[in-house]
Amino acid sequence: MDRIDAMQAFVVVADLKGFAPAARKLGLSPSGVTRLIAALEDRLGARLLQRTTRQVTLTDTGARYLERARRILADVEEAEASAEGERTRPGGRLVVSAPVGFGRLHVSPVMSAYLRRYPDVSADLRLSDRTINLVEDGVDLAVRIGHLPDSTLVARHVGEMRRIVVAAKEYLEARGEPKRPGEIASHDTIQFGAITAPPDWRFIEDGSEIRVPTTPRFSTNSADAAIQYAEQGGGLTRVMAYQAAASLKAGRLKIVLAKFEQPPLPIHIVYPTSRLLSAKVRTFIDLVAEASDWHFG
Numbered sequence: 001m002d003r004i005d006a007m008q009a010f011v012v013v014a015d016l017k018g019f020a021p022a023a024r025k026l027g028l029s030p031s032g033v034t035r036l037i038a039a040l041e042d043r044l045g046a047r048l049l050q051r052t053t054r055q056v057t058l059t060d061t062g063a064r065y066l067e068r069a070r071r072i073l074a075d076v077e078e079a080e081a082s083a084e085g086e087r088t089r090p091g092g093r094l095v096v097s098a099p100v101g102f103g104r105l106h107v108s109p110v111m112s113a114y115l116r117r118y119p120d121v122s123a124d125l126r127l128s129d130r131t132i133n134l135v136e137d138g139v140d141l142a143v144r145i146g147h148l149p150d151s152t153l154v155a156r157h158v159g160e161m162r163r164i165v166v167a168a169k170e171y172l173e174a175r176g177e178p179k180r181p182g183e184i185a186s187h188d189t190i191q192f193g194a195i196t197a198p199p200d201w202r203f204i205e206d207g208s209e210i211r212v213p214t215t216p217r218f219s220t221n222s223a224d225a226a227i228q229y230a231e232q233g234g235g236l237t238r239v240m241a242y243q244a245a246a247s248l249k250a251g252r253l254k255i256v257l258a259k260f261e262q263p264p265l266p267i268h269i270v271y272p273t274s275r276l277l278s279a280k281v282r283t284f285i286d287l288v289a290e291a292s293d294w295h296f297g
Helices: 003-016 019-026 030-044 060-088 100-117 169-175 181-186 223-231 241-250 279-291
Strands: 049-051 056-058 092-098 121-127 141-145 154-161 163-167 189-192 200-205 208-213 218-220 236-240 254-256 265-271
Touching: 003 019, 003 030, 003 049, 003 056, 003 060, 019 030, 056 060, 092 100, 092 279, 100 121, 100 141, 100 241, 100 279, 141 279, 154 279, 163 169, 163 223, 163 241, 169 254, 181 200, 181 208, 189 223, 218 223, 223 236, 223 241, 236 241, 265 279
Parallel strands: 092 121, 092 141, 189 218, 189 236
Antiparallel strands: 049 056, 141 265, 154 265, 163 236, 163 254, 200 208
16 A cells, blocks of 8 residues: 555545545546555554445544644645756755866866856865765766776766876977887886876877886876976876866976877766756756866867
């Protein structure tokens, strides 16, 4: 027995004072309504209605239960309306996760524009370079750079990102600019990434992927630190294009070996499910597509 259906049947029978008119209103057979009421009374262990061949009346218990049932059904209706509103109109709290650097430079401006457009939404932008569990951490959507592992998450492709090798012009003038990946061996290198990652740099040469081993003079898990040291003439470093964008624009760094780069990495927005997607998530994704150029390829 569905308790809400049974409770609703009871209220309609009480209001219309009969099983037949209640059945017509509910779109059920009179016997179906009778079974719902009987199951409800069995569950409660009390008679709610007195039935005669001429009329249906409330028992004392039924009269008290009717008042409570009306309040419960009103609460259910309000909750359903609220949930439907969240699905059609942006509201509530939107929690977004993104990599630290990319989030600061590119996701934060989108979040600001989003909050101006949708005043009924509050937001929480969480910047972290670790891969989080969206469901366990209560995150509505995440921006991720790179190829995605198989998972139950839904992914929306929103851009691409190059991995580039850069160095200061002064360094290149002093040491010479490498023309092929293998020439990296004669250069000072700066390793950016997970400290435990092997210091191999990957390229595409003659149509095949090659790995070039490096012996970095400086290793760090901070893109800012790697870029700063490269600007000071510390050597070649390999970073995401957006991480070096300001330095490239200002002329402090120069891209080398561009024609040997691997294909750009995809940028995705991922979220737990596409079924009944909430309006706040849907409109954030739409704003990224509308207002942001995340194609760094």
